[in-house]
Amino acid sequence: MNKFQTFCRTLDTTLGHLLSGLLVFLVVDVSWQVLTRFLLSQPSSVTEELARFLLIWIGLLGAVHAYRARLHLGIDLFTRKLSQPVQENLHRLVHLACALFAVAIFIIGGGNLMFMTWSLGQSSPSLGLPMAAVYSVLPLSGLLMCLYSAEAILLGASVEPTESPAE
Template identity: 40%
Template sequence: MTKNRIDLFLEWTLAILLGTMVIDVFWGVITRYILDSQSSWTDELARFLLIWLSILGAAYASGKKLHIAIDLLPKYLNDRNKKILDIITTSIVLLFAIAVFLVGGLRYVYISFALGQTSPALKLPIGVVYIVMPIAGLFVSYYKILDLQTTFKNLKNGN
């Protein structure tokens, strides 16, 4: 898959998650104030959708380079040293994504399934909720590997 197709996939996924969350919260408000008996599952679903939305949104932002960055040091560096700094910071983010999101996320998902943890209202396995961690780790790793390839190519070509 190309970067553009993955971006499009994440955009649609995030839009669907957000739309579902809006409908869910709207239904929760209707059942609470109009029907006078709130659905037991709406708050829990909204919480799970927010987890997926925020973690996948962070992966998407990472791919679009929309994340927060401190640009104090690069202002004082020449182009070559900026690229070297970019390689270092991108490598750190890649290692973090692999260690925390992929390895840690997979371990947590495995433990959640092994223990049989389920959510109280939806009776959904907690591992399903937190599988977003390794999924997002794959996306962030993919984006950062592409960034490293581009930076190395630019450094080699003198761009």
Template identity: 30%
Template sequence: MRGLARAFLLLERVTTQAALAAACAALLVAFVAGAWQVFTRFVLAEPSPWSEALVRQALIWMVLLGLAGAIRQGALVAIDIARTAARGWLRRVIELVILAAILALFGVLFWFGWAMAERVRFQSIAGLEVSIAWGYAAIPVGSVFAIVAAIAALLEPRRDEAAGST
């Protein structure tokens, strides 16, 4: 079982790093497209028809891909007084309930995100002329990365959390 957990954690490290790299790339795309939009609007006095839509899509992807890293690092806002105060088996039960809630949330997001991406695949994003399904695809893709990161966070808690759980 430990070998399987180790393999899963290795997979998670790779996938979360890939998701974070892609989120950083999306932020760069949003920055460049936003700068282009400002330049064309205020310097050339003729706004770019595609840059605003690209910024919006890039930011959506950035947030949903970045969730995996935030979950893995414990950086999401949490109300964890009970978890912090609990010790031993009670703390483990609380952590399992939290994991179940995360899995349920991202499972629902995956399901409906996938359904929405399929439903709108023949519509296009105004200004970009690409399928709007590419924007909606961020929901199921980000959900998968978040689920993997949440399971890994339970298997291998952050060091500062692990130190306080004695």
């Protein structure tokens, strides 16, 4: 295994642990919201906003993690009928399209959104967090998706992983 693959595996493990931690934090946050709303009759104004932000981060980083593990939606009914070299080239083309999408939408679009909210000084109403920090997950997800696309293109796009990347 070369250094690039080792780096991607380490990143996979880190991303898996981060997602697990965010999910635990989300469960605690929503549980606290339910407790304060129904048992104490004084709902916390912070927990709803925090849950929304955690869902954004979990959704985007989870999508990247699923892309890496090849758990994303893919229709391969027709590609399985093609020869192996054609399948590999088609897989590389698909990963290239994913990388271009990540650059255009997540890195450029998300980066512009992040810098615009930073320059305007926009912050969240309840938590007071800079919205640029919340939106920073967009270019981060795009960079990770480009990294994983590059690995798939360079090291064999059609090779299915033998184990989950987080293991």
